Amino acid sequence: MTRTAAPVQALTVETTPLDDVRRLIPFLDADRPLLWQRGAGENLAGIAGLGEALRLEFSGPTRVADAAEAWRAISAAAHVVDPLRVPGSGLVAFGTFAFADDSAATSVLIVPALIVGRRDGQSWLTRVSVAGGDQRVSEAQVPSSTSLGASFGLTMTPGELTAGGYGDAVAAVVDRIAAGEVEKVVLSRLLRAELPQGADVRHALGELAGGYPDCWVFVVDGFLGASPETLVRVSEGRVTAQVLAGTAARGADDDTDAGAAAELAASAKDRSEHAFAVDSVLDSLRPHTTGLRASDPFTLQLPNLWHLASDVAGTLSDGCSALDLVDALHPTAAVAGTPRQTALAVIRELEPFDRGRYAGPVGWIGADGSGEWAVALRSAQIADADGHRTVTAFAGGGIVADSDPVLEVAETTMKFRPIVDAFS
Numbered sequence: 543m544t545r546t547a548a549p550v551q552a553l554t555v556e557t558t559p560l561d562d563v564r565r566l567i568p569f570l571d572a573d574r575p576l577l578w579q580r581g582a583g584e585n586l587a588g589i590a591g592l593g594e595a596l597r598l599e600f601s602g603p604t605r606v607a608d609a610a611e612a613w614r615a616i617s618a619a620a621h622v623v624d625p626l627r628v629p630g631s632g633l634v635a636f637g638t639f640a641f642a643d644d645s646a647a648t649s650v651l652i653v654p655a656l657i658v659g660r661r662d663g664q665s666w667l668t669r670v671s672v673a674g675g676d677q678r679v680s681e682a683q684v685p686s687s688t689s690l691g692a693s694f695g696l697t698m699t700p701g702e703l704t705a706g707g708y709g710d711a712v713a714a715v716v717d718r719i720a721a722g723e724v725e726k727v728v729l730s731r732l733l734r735a736e737l738p739q740g741a742d743v744r745h746a747l748g749e750l751a752g753g754y755p756d757c758w759v760f761v762v763d764g765f766l767g768a769s770p771e772t773l774v775r776v777s778e779g780r781v782t783a784q785v786l787a788g789t790a791a792r793g794a795d796d797d798t799d800a801g802a803a804a805e806l807a808a809s810a811k812d813r814s815e816h817a818f819a820v821d822s823v824l825d826s827l828r829p830h831t832t833g834l835r836a837s838d839p840f841t842l843q844l845p846n847l848w849h850l851a852s853d854v855a856g857t858l859s860d861g862c863s864a865l866d867l868v869d870a871l872h873p874t875a876a877v878a879g880t881p882r883q884t885a886l887a888v889i890r891e892l893e894p895f896d897r898g899r900y901a902g903p904v905g906w907i908g909a910d911g912s913g914e915w916a917v918a919l920r921s922a923q924i925a926d927a928d929g930h931r932t933v934t935a936f937a938g939g940g941i942v943a944d945s946d947p948v949l950e951v952a953e954t955t956m957k958f959r960p961i962v963d964a965f966s
């Protein structure tokens with residue numbers, strides 16, 4: 543069910559080249575930032591959005607399918623001039639979707655009025671106007687970067703589920719697995735803080751971008767993060783993904799660090815946890831692709847931890863858009879579990895909070911159905927409540943038969959680090 547189904551809007555879209563842009567964050571509107579980026583300096587790739595030409599809201603079990611359908615109609619009705627034709631140029635919408643079918647969080651697609659982008663050394667500006675609106679495009683609409691407000695530091699504290707409570711929930715899942723009820727369940731917990739008046743969240747985005755250049759750094763509708771996990775990417779008929787599941791702490795020196803990675807790669811527990819996630823992605827993509835393959839699992843190094851990772855690639859066979867594939871994929875066993883429906887029921891029972899958009903799909907879609915979507919991990923939601931602004935961070939982990947509650951609590955603490963550091 544979609545809460546607000548907008549009539550199809552005819553958008554006029556024009557992309558023009560810009561002089562080289564090396565930073566996107568200073569262009570953002572401090573109050574309503576929209577960002578999707580990866581890399582830094584010469585290798586920066588991404589898009590920054592300003593204003594809202596169009597905002598579509600979705601909810602319920604068909605939220606992603608509804609968005610995919612609405613986007614097809616909007617793309618077909620749009621008039622797009624895009625001489626660059628690189629991923630992210632021309633007409634794009636930023637999107638963030640709730641994890642759960644029954645979540646109170648709104649899922650959105652937002653087409654900004656202005657987009658500053660950079661990819662493969664090319665920079666551009668895209669202007670979007672709604673039919674009937676003011677079609678005149680003036681130089682005044684070229685955004686300028688602004689200096690960031692005063693820096694701030696927060697201390698985040700546990701929300702509904704304390705670290706101890708999380709350990710108990712992990713133990714309960716291990717019991718359910720032993721009883722043969724379910725094979726894998728991904729549990730999570732949260733941390734919360736109040737944002738000081740006037741806090742400029744672009745500071746936090748800058749920290750995430752500087753600290754995690756190999757992750758997707760995003761903010762859409764107050765939901766931000768630095769996710770290492772690519773849910774799906776569609777470009778020129780190629781479909782790719784990078785599945786992550788299985789985690790280890792970084793070592794204190796080169797030797798222990800290499801040892802930690804080797805131990806992770808050899809761990810039967812982590813390999814089984816990883817295999818569930820890869821299988822769920824392959825099963826979801828197979829009907830839409832040919833030549834679909836997964837690499838052997840390898841260790842992926844991040845500043846705060848190691849992950850087991852597998853690259854998945856295939857050729858799109860049925861003209862599906864990136865959002866159609868997101869609909870087919872979500873939620874993967876990296877964030878829900880196996881079997882999916884039983885795992886979701888256990889999550890609903892043991893997590894005393896709504897995940898909102900955490901672990902849901904976040905990314906962008908283009909007019910031709912191309913796009914990049916991440917699993918929204920290492921993330922936090924900024925919300926207005928009674929005149930206060932709060933920030934709620936989420937982190938979780940996959941629980942399998944031989945998971946240890948103490949280690950699982952420690953794993954979530956590692957996974958909170960990007961957000962906790964960005965706000966401290």
Ligand SMILES: C=C(O[C@@H]1C=C(C(=O)O)C=C[C@H]1O)C(=O)O
Nearest residue numbers: 786787788789876937938939940
């Ligand atoms: C659930 C999270 O991460 C997921 C779970 C992982 C695991 O259990 O090892 C690893 C990567 C992610 O797919 C999270 O970061 O909150």
